[in-house]
Amino acid sequence: MDELKRALGLFACTMLVVGNMIGVGIFTTPGRIAAMLPSSGLVLLAWVLGAGLAIAGALAYAELGAMYPQAGGNYVFLREAYGPFCGFLYGWTAALMTQSGTVAVLAVGFTKYAGITDPHWVQITAVSLILVFGALNYVGVRVGAGIVSAITALKIVAILGFAATALLFGHGHLSNAAPLIPSASSSWHLTAFLSALIPIMYTYSGWNATVYVGSEVHRPERTIPLSLIGGVLLTACLYLLLNTIYIYAVPVSAMAGEIAAAKVAAGALFEPRAAQGVTWFIAFSVLGCLNATLLTAPRIPFAMAQEGEFLKIFGRVHPRFKTPSIAIALVTLWAVVLALWGGIDHKHFYRLLDDYVTVPSLLLNALTVSALFVLRRRAADVARPYRAWGYPVLPLLFIAMILFMVAHEFHEDAHAAVAGLGMVVVSVPFYFMFRTKKEKTS
DSSP: OOOOOOOBOHHHHHHHHHHHHOSSHHHHHHHHHHHHOSSHHHHHHHHHHHHHHHHHHHHHHHHHHHHOOOBTTHHHHHHHHHOHHHHHHHHHHIIIIIHHHHHHHHHHHHHHHTTOOOHHHHHHHHHHHHHHHHHHHHTOHHHHHHHHHHHHHHHHHHHHHHHHHHHHHOOOOGGGGOOSSOOTTOOOOHHHHHHHHHHHHHHHTTTTGGGGBGGGBSSHHHHHHHHHHHHHHHHHHHHHHHHHHHHHHSOHHHHTTOSOHHHHHHHHHSOHHHHHHHHHHHHHHHHHHHHHHHHHTTHHHHHHHHTTSSOGGGGOOOTTTOSOHHHHHHHHHHHHHHHHHHTSOHHHHHHHHIIIIIHHHHHHHHHHHHHHHHHHHHTTTSOOSSOOTTTTHHHHHHHHHHHHHHHHHHHHOHHHHHHHHHHHHTTHHHHHHHHHHHHHHO
16 A cells, blocks of 8 residues: 655644635625624624634544544545444545635635635636646645745744734724623613624634644644644734734724725724735735645545555556645546636535535534544544543534524525535445445455
């Protein structure tokens, strides 16, 4: 069996997690949160609780990743916990739907922040980005991870610089934080608070990145847990810092409903021209997230092929670059197809996001965390270099929140939710086809 090269250390893995998480959400989501919650204290509390839920998921994945430090991440965990059928459903869904769909969404999303509006140029730009980053990941995991680390480090420096400049030279004021707690006359309730956690959890998504490249990680029993937990904690601190700056810049009521909260804050702190700089920074941030996703996603079909549950060719390791080259080509080219479709207009873009990515991704994350409970019993003798802190309470809270989010998506857009699940069901005949072929050759 071909093997990948263990070339990723703690820094690269932590940057991979942070790079996967910091995309568009933190610059656009705060306006939605402000529309749901009437005070700065509730807004910040919601972000803290969102961080806690993300950490709960990361702690569970840390134990699973340290137990099975192999390429494929969730695919491996679900196969070990629930059997090959469940593993295949995840692998198919992730490789051809959620992960490749995310790559396409990010590539098309970049054009929206770069000010590209003509549909043909949207498609050309999105496809070009996918092909360039796909090629960079093809020639070596060090190259792909190095680009992720560089872009992520620049994002962190830029966020810290923005915060420092805002506090030292910005036109914000602490009075904008009023009211810190909601007044007796404000109309908010617990359901609104829980609903606010949904977009926050989307903004924290990407915290499980390291488990997909487990076969390429140095000292995985140590590096995987530390990178997951450290990456989430670092991102949570940056998110809280940015939200504090937003509130320092404008009152929560002025931020409510704004699609680009970061632009509004930058315009209030400095001058209107500064908002354009924020737009380009968001576009730059999207590129880092796109490259990080293209690095991790191909490891899923690669792991499936190595187990005989996908076409054998996708399990090949490039003899020179030591990358899953054919699997990278698969995800890259399929993401190109999705970007061409999603780049037609706004309707196609949001269908790609809602139908293709959201609900399947949420359910699979909850299912993967549930695997921790199964493996604690079924694989009690497997070495656990790390044991999830807070078990079983924190994993249960994480699963409960994810199920609440799924129920919310069904309520908001049942068609998109059913369509997403329907595309998962399509994979079932392929499972039996590959399974039959595997049994004949074994």
